[in-house]
Amino acid sequence: MLFGKTLDRQLEKRPGKVRFCAKCVVSNQRPRITFDSEGVCSACRYAHEKHREIDWKEREARLMDLLDRHRSKNGRYDCVVPGSGGKDSGFVAHQLKYRYGMNPLTVTFAPHIYTDIGWQNYVAFKDAGFDNVLIFPDGKTVRKLSRMAFELWGDHFKIFGLGQKAIAFNIATRFGIPLIFYGENGEIEYGGSVKNKEKPFEDIEDWSELYFQGSTLDELLEEGLQKRLFTKEEARSETFQLYKPPPASELRSLGAEMHWFSYYKKWVPQENYYYAVENTGFKANPEGRSEGTYSKYASLDDKTDGFHYWMAHIKFGICRATSDAAHEIRDGHITREEGAALVRRYDGEFPARHFRTFLDYLGMDEAGFREVVEMYRTLSPHIWKKTGGEWRLRHTVWGGGVDD
Ligand SMILES: [Zn+2]
Known part of the structure; x- marks a missing residue:
C-alpha cells in the first residue's frame, strides 16, 4: 500500500448495528439513508x-414553465445534459429535444476504460441526433488519481464521479448555458439524503456534501504531493480543474440552475430502458448480466466499475444487486422475498472478468489489491467477521449471516 490509511469519512458515520429495511432489501449502512x-x-x-x-x-406543467423560460429561439443550445448515452441520459436528452422542443448540448466524461457495448451505445446515442462533447482527461493522471482514490477512499470510481459531476458545470460556463439537466436525484431514488426531496434543483452549496461526499480532489492532491506522486507544477495543471466545479461566483453570474428530470417526470429505470432502446439505439449488454447483479442494462460503460460496487460490499455490506433489487421492489416489479433471493445469489460477486485489466490500470499487483481490501474489511468489524480464515458477513437480508 502507498498510504495504509483511509480518508473515507462515510465509514465513521455507519450505524454500529446493521438493520435492513422492512419493505426493501437495503440496509442502514448505505451512506446518508435514514430509517x-x-x-x-x-x-x-x-x-x-x-x-x-x-x-x-x-x-410536468412546472417543467413546461421552466423550459419556456430557457428555450432558445435562435438555434443556440439552451440546456446541458450530462451522461454517457446510457438508458437514463438517453431518456432525458431525447425527451427534452423531441418532446419539449429544447436544443440540448449533451456532455460525456469518458469512463476509465470503455467497454465495447458502452462505446457502441455512446455512438448510437449521438447518432440519434445529439450534439455531444466528450472529454477524455489525461490518462496518465487519471490512473494515478484512481490508484490513490482506490486506496484512500476505498473507491477508485469516485474520481470518475467527480469528473462527471463537474463537467456539466464546466461546459455550461464555457458555452454560457445556464440550464443543466441531470437525470435522477439519486439521493432520494436510491436512498440517501432527503434534503432536496421537495426541490427540483440543487444548491451549489450542497455539492460537496451530497455528491462529493465530503471527498474532494484537493485532499487527494495534497496526499499526492506529500508522497511526491505529483509535482506542484502538475497539481496546478488544467487536467485537475476537470474534476472541480467552476467557482461559485462564475456559476452565479451565469445564473446556472441544475435541475433533476426525475423531479418533473416519474423516474422508472426499467421504463427508461425501453424508451432508450426505442429512441436512442440503446442496447443491453450482449455478454448478459453485469457481475454482482442480475441486470443487463445499467452501468455498462466502464470495464472497471464492477470494483466500485464490489468495494461498497466491503465497506457497507451491500452491493449492486441490493441496489437494483431495492429499486425494483419499490417500483412494484418484484416482491421483497424475490429481491432477497437475488441479493443472496448475486450481491458481492467478485468482478473477475476485468480483474487483470483493473490491476494494470491502477498499476497494482494482486497482493497490493488484497492488502487494501483487507484494510477496509478490518475497518468494518460490525459488518464482517473472520471465521476459519474466511471473511463472512455478520448480517444478510436473507438471514444467512454468521450472526443472524
Ligand atoms: Zn426500503
Missing part, C-alpha cells in the same frame, strides 16, 4: 409518494 420508526427506509417512503401521491401532471 423511520417503522423500520422503513427513506427511499421506500419516497417511492410511495412517487407512485401514489405526487401529481405528475402538475410537475
